[in-house]
Amino acid sequence: MIIVATKKSEQNLALLDPWSAVHFGTGLAVGLMGISTGAAIAGAVLYELAERPFEAAGFGKTIFNVSKPETTGNAVADVLIFALGLRAGQKWNRS
Numbered sequence: 459m460i461i462v463a464t465k466k467s468e469q470n471l472a473l474l475d476p477w478s479a480v481h482f483g484t485g486l487a488v489g490l491m492g493i494s495t496g497a498a499i500a501g502a503v504l505y506e507l508a509e510r511p512f513e514a515a516g517f518g519k520t521i522f523n524v525s526k527p528e529t530t531g532n533a534v535a536d537v538l539i540f541a542l543g544l545r546a547g548q549k550w551n552r553s
Contacts, residue, residue: 459531470513470528473535485540489547500538506533 462471481502490499512518513527528536 459527467525470524470526470532473531474534475541478535478539480535481540482543485543485545486547487543488540489544490550492551493545495544495548498544499537499541502537506536509533 460472461474463469463475469475469477479504485498485502488501509518510527510533513522513524518527519525
């Protein structure tokens, strides 16, 4: 397992890739909006479950500009990074 993608061909194979920033930012935005932790995490997990077969299809590859669907490790990392962003947004709201 690759930890950090350093080139396009490693996207979706590594735990961290440029999309990780998008997942963190989305979690941050959701946290700032005050959406509950349970609903937010459920949404992130459902998104990851839907994203994998979508990326495996031809149109999903085109929309996300990927060469292959993401690995399970990348999907799990995406949810964890989303959760970090979520917590940061929630912490900001409590300050």
